[in-house]
Amino acid sequence: MTDRNLARVYGKLRGGLQIMNREVSEPGTLGMIVVSGGVPYLISAKHVLAKGRPGVGDAVCQPAGTRTIATVERVSDRFDCACARLADGQLYALEILHIGVPAGPRDPAEGMRVLKAGAATGVTEGKITRVDGDEITIKPLADFPLDYQLSDVGDSGAVWVESESRAPVALHYSAQSGGASVAYALPLNTVLRELKLI
Numbered sequence: 578m579t580d581r582n583l584a585r586v587y588g589k590l591r592g593g594l595q596i597m598n599r600e601v602s603e604p605g606t607l608g609m610i611v612v613s614g615g616v617p618y619l620i621s622a623k624h625v626l627a628k629g630r631p632g633v634g635d636a637v638c639q640p641a642g643t644r645t646i647a648t649v650e651r652v653s654d655r656f657d658c659a660c661a662r663l664a665d666g667q668l669y670a671l672e673i674l675h676i677g678v679p680a681g682p683r684d685p686a687e688g689m690r691v692l693k694a695g696a697a698t699g700v701t702e703g704k705i706t707r708v709d710g711d712e713i714t715i716k717p718l719a720d721f722p723l724d725y726q727l728s729d730v731g732d733s734g735a736v737w738v739e740s741e742s743r744a745p746v747a748l749h750y751s752a753q754s755g756g757a758s759v760a761y762a763l764p765l766n767t768v769l770r771e772l773k774l775i
Contacts (some may be wrong), residue, residue: 586643590663592673592736593694596621597641598649601628604641606696608736608748609679610669611660613774617669618660619647620768621734622750626659627652637661640696651772656711657733657750658768675700676738682765683744685713690740693749693760695732702740703727703760705747711767713737713747715760727758737762 587594592609596619605625611618619637626632626649637647647661663669672678673694685691689705702721707714715737717725728735728749737747737760747762769775 586640588668590619590639590646590667590669591671592679593676593696594674595640595696595731596625596637596646596734597639598626598628598630598632598635598637599642599645600630600635601625602641603628604696604731606694606732606734606749607639608734609673609745610663610671611769611774612671617663617667618650618772618774619663620658620660620736620748620772620774622748623653623657623659624750625734626661632659653771656763656768656771658748658763658771660772660774673736673738677743679736679738680742680744682769683739683742683746684766685746685762685764689746690718691715691737691746692740693728693732693735693737695728695735695749697729697731698726701725701727708764711763713762713764715747715762717758723757725758728752728760736765
């Protein structure tokens with residue numbers, strides 16, 4: 578389901594919306610909002626929030642090129658993930674657009690059916706086919722059309738949630754280009770620990 582509304586201005590932030598670091602100029606996706614120590618943060622991919630830059634202190638806007646909504650605060654040296662502190666007074670909802678309020682995070686497992694809301698392709702569904710340490714591989718369901726588009730440029734930073742429980746399990750950071758649709762992600766609990774959000 579492609580949804581260009583994800584690239585529009587929203588008065589209340591939530592997962593699934595398009596965001597961009599003004600200095601990077603590469604639109605991506607606000608994965609979800611996490612409150613840690615009473616402070617709200619958005620999480621996304623490192624290459625969205627700080628590609629080729631230290632990143633910390635950079636302004637994040639929503640959607641690309643418009644209003645500032647957050648400031649990059651933590652950037653991982655090991656993984657493709659980063660977080661930004663929401664601006665004071667910024668309205669937000671602890672939900673992912675078109676998916677709902679996520680449950681508590683779970684560890685990913687092979688065979689798990691998952692959904693994500695990405696700013697480029699909207700809500701798509703797949704299955705985790707491989708968990709190898711900190712790399713998760715996701716492919717379309719077996720009965721889906723051969724040309725089903727699981728993700729595209731601009732979906733980086735989206736959060737994959739288990740279809741049934743809506744528990745967030747992984748942070749999307751890359752996709753295979755050409756041929757069958759394949760997505761790659763990091764375990765969400767790894768991301769949250771790395772960014773000191775849990």
